[in-house]
Amino acid sequence: MLAVHCGIGRHLPGIDKLCSQAVKERDTVKAVMCLESDPRTNCGIGSSLTEDGQVECEGAYMQSENMLFGAVGALSNSKHPSLLSKKLVESTNNDNLIWPMVLVGKGAGEFAVKMDVPTCSQSELISDSGEVARKKAKLQLEQFDTVGALRISETGECEASISSGGILLKKRGRLGHSTVFGAGIWAEQRKDIDMSVCMTLSGCGECIMKTHMAEKIANDLFNNPEAISIQTIESSVQRNFVESPLLAAYSEPVKKLGGLVGVRKDGLFELVAFHNSHALPLAYSSGPTTKRRTLQGSDKHFVYEAFTINT
Structure with a gap:
């Protein structure tokens, strides 16, 4: 099973078709790279600008094998933080040093060059044409559109990838939930109960970081293996996010969360989509076919939908 989403909020036309195109890559990171290469998304070359007009991307990758995690942030010389994050994971066991889970800024940029990940200039990242830029600007004030992909194999190995350009007019150096272990993505296989869980989340980064939502949802699912997944996820979101005292300082319009x-x-296999925003465009593979869907929602409450996956 491979699934992709383009984040929660309002989106430009055709984003659901872009999700379908990404799923056809049949690879988690390549699917996210497909999204990073399209200026209609808030990642890679479509990333939101900082308050001083620069692009700082971020992304992360996690796999169930040894539960390895890698992330990059404040990256300004590559449109593919998803690929660079996976390279960081793949480099983990190359020597006896304690290898970093997260690289940011200049260090992340230098690592991209070292790993032969395609690099580019700031001008290439700021690539919106006039009309696309105008339309995106109207949407971004109510958009939390971190993109992501997840995959679970027939035997239960799983992985997740996430990428974001951050919030519009953010401070230079700001890091979002992509870079925090347990916040934006999760990938875990527990062979003793024959169960795997992986996810990729979108929403208000600060809220997701404070609540560690990916890890919380995963633990609730593993602790209730006989329960219906969508009900467990709904209960987890209500308890750990909606009612969390950790988010008392945030107004309701800011407390956005969604994903796959x-x-x-x-x-x-089962896929659950949820959010509390305008919409969540997604696509997934079910057997030999690719299906796409835009889960419409409301700013006032969460919506949930489950999909049974044929393999």
Whole structure:
């Protein structure tokens, strides 16, 4: 199973078709790279600008094998933080040093060059044409559109990838939830109960970081393996996000969360989508076919939908 989303909020036309195109890559990171290459998204070359007109991307990758995690932030010389994050994970066991999980700024940029990840100039990242830029600007005030992809294999190995350009007019050096372990993505396989969970989340980065939502949702699913997944996720979001005292300082319009959760139990696959915003465009593979969907929602409450996946 492979699934992709383009984040929660309001989006330009055709984003659901872009999700379908990304799924056809049949690879988690390549799917996100497809999204990073399209200026209609808030990642890679479509990233939001900082308050001084620069692009600082971020992204992360996590795999169930050894639960390895890698992330990059404040990256300004590459449109593919998703690929660079995976390179960071792949480099983890190359020597006996304690390898970093997160690289930011100049260090992340230098690592991109070292790993032969395609680099570019700031002008290439700021690539919106006039009409696309105008339309995106109207949307971004109510947009939390971190993109992501997840995959679960037939035998339960799983991985997740995430990428974001951050919030519009952010401070230079600001890091979002992509770079925090347990916040924006998760990938874990527990062979003793024949269950795997992976996810990629979008929303207000500060809220997601404070609540560690990805890890919280995953633990609730693993602790209730016999329960219906969508009900467990709904309960987890209500308890750990909606009612969390950690978010008391944030107004309701800011407390946005959504994304995709993939679950494999006893050989059966399920995908759950949820959010509390305008919409969540997504696509997923089900057997030999690719299906796309835009889950419409409301700013006033969460919506949830589950999809049974054929393999």
